[in-house]
Amino acid sequence: MQLVSDVILEDRPQALPQHDAVYPMLDEFALWDPQSWTQGHPHDFFKRMREEAPVMWSGPADKSTAGFWAVSRYEDIKQAELANDVFSSERGSINMFIKPRKEWRPKKLIPAAFNSIINLDQPHHMEMRIQQKDFFIPRFVAELRERVDAKIDALLDEVERQGPVVDFVKLFSQEVPLFTLCEMLGIDEEDRPKVIQWMHYLELANQYYVNPWTLLSRRPWFPIKFYHYVNEMFDYGERVMADRRANPRRDLLTAIANTQMAGKPLPQEYLDGSWLLIIFAGNDTTRNSLSGTIRLLTEFPDQREMAIADPSLIPRMTHEAIRLISPVQHMRRTALEDTELNGQRIAKDEKLVLWYPAANRDPSVFPDPDRFDMTRDNFDKHLAFGHGPHKCLGQRIAQMQLQSALSKILERFPQISWTGRQNIAPNTLVHAISSLEVNIYGEGGEKPSRHAVKTPQPA
Structure with a gap:
């Protein structure tokens, strides 16, 4: 099977589009700059884009890169997602920029980001998706939920022990998805601390590439340790995939290891990309959705009270929260x-960047779009999971985690509140809430009596 990394289109310098721009080029927000996103989504800018420049040419970061078409309206993004025979995920990948191959470092990590299902077009995308689907269907999600419920209870015990004021990300929202993903993949208990360490260094790497001197001032040995852990991670992947082919289990690592294309096993590059994608995609989205929902419940206390009074609303609440948070910012x-x-008009090989936070607050689809309102008729019509053939394969897993976590949180800590302190990491791809300070007993800090909130079943 041909590697995406062998044929991917590197970005070429392109300051202006080949065809004249119909809409004005708004420039008060640098969409391509990770540092721009540390204050959260630019909703005022997205509003201008939707109204004045829905398919807007955004100039390049520098003379060595290409500009792109920024798409902000709901219906335009749906149209582009459905036209996958015209707008390719494989030709130029889902990443904002593709550097020249001579700059790909670390050697295995960059190609692994390209050689996975998220960057495949049809028919390969659907062929791979079908072979992994058993770990995303309702029956498996229900089995997994029992283990996730037990983990959530244990994490909330620790939150309460360290409370009342805690970093919600550190103690809870980063722990839930990593546990869930390790359970799905079938990563042995003794190997899980390694996975957590690898993910930590990979997240720091993004900060290193954005602002190296800031990170080096705190962690002068970071580059050496980073390359060591990356090599360790890929050595592990090769060993575990070989083991799953020789000794299959009932887990997602086995499904990945034994996936075939045209009757042949996947090359190691796709195996590396596939299991790392599961870790990255499932971790970032759920972590930031959990943190972002606690923020929303503080900002919209009426929705919190409705969910406490009627927990059957929690599945609707999680959808509406995901719409407003839009944890994946673009593809x-x-x-x-x-x-x-x-x-x-868009020329061949020009790039489209689809901005989901803009589409998810399109007032033509979601009236009063900035309001958290789980009673909306179209509460589940957001594009936070994408649309069309590439709609997130793990959406049921994400919803299960959010529903279970929020049900248990509201039962134990019904007045949990964001204190207003948070950090958002520089990242164009995801809304990366790296810390969120909360008081688990609310603004007054009084320990509540437990509410009898029942955990709802998945919608």
Whole structure:
């Protein structure tokens, strides 16, 4: 099977589009700059984009890179997602930029980011998706939920022990998805601390590439340790995949290891990319959705009280929270031919970046879009999980974790509140809440009597 990393289109310098821009180029927010996102989503800027420049040319970061078409309206993003024969995930990957191959460091890590299902077009994308689907269907999710419930209870015990004021990310929201993903993949208990350490260094790497001197001032040995842990991670992947082929188990690592394309096993590069994608995609989205929902419950106390009074609303609440949080900020597509979107001509090999936070607050679809309102008729029509063939395979897993966690949190700590302190890491791809300070007993800090909130079943 051909590797995406062997044929992927590297970005070429391109300051202006090949065809004249129909809409104005707004420049008060640098969409391409990770540092721009440390204050959260630029909702005022997205509003201007939707109204004045729904398919807007965004200039490049520098002379060595290409600009891209920024798409902000709900219907335009749906159209692009459905036209996967025109707007490719594989030709230029989902990443915002593709550096020249000579700059790909570490050697195995960058290609692994390209060689996975998220960067495949049809028919390979669907062929791989079908072979892994058994670990995302309702029956498996229900079995997994029992283990996740027990982990959540244990984590909340520790939160209460260290409370009342805690970092919600450190003690809870980063722990839930990592546990869930390790359970799905079938990672042995003794190996899980390694996975946590690898993920920590990979997240720090993003900060290192954005602002190296800031990180080096705190961690001068970071580059050496980072390369050591990356090599350790890929050595582990090779060993565990070989073991799962020789000694299959009932887990997702076995499904990945034994996936075939055209009757042949996947090459190691796809095995590396596949299991790392599960860890990355499932970890970032759920972690930030959990943290972001606690923030929303503080900002919209009426919704909190409704959920406490009627826990059957919690599945609706999680959808509405995901709409507002939009943990995945964008995906990128590459035009396979000259085409048109909302009146704008787009040339072959030009890039589209689909901005989900903008689409999820499109007032033509979601009236009063900035309001957290779980009673909306179309509460589940958001694009936070994407749309079309590439709609997130793990959406049921994500919803299960959110529903279980929020049910138990509201039962034990019904007045849990965000104190207003948070850190958002520089990241264009995800809304990366790296810390969120909460008081688990609310603003007054009084320990409540426990509410009898029943955990709802998945919608």
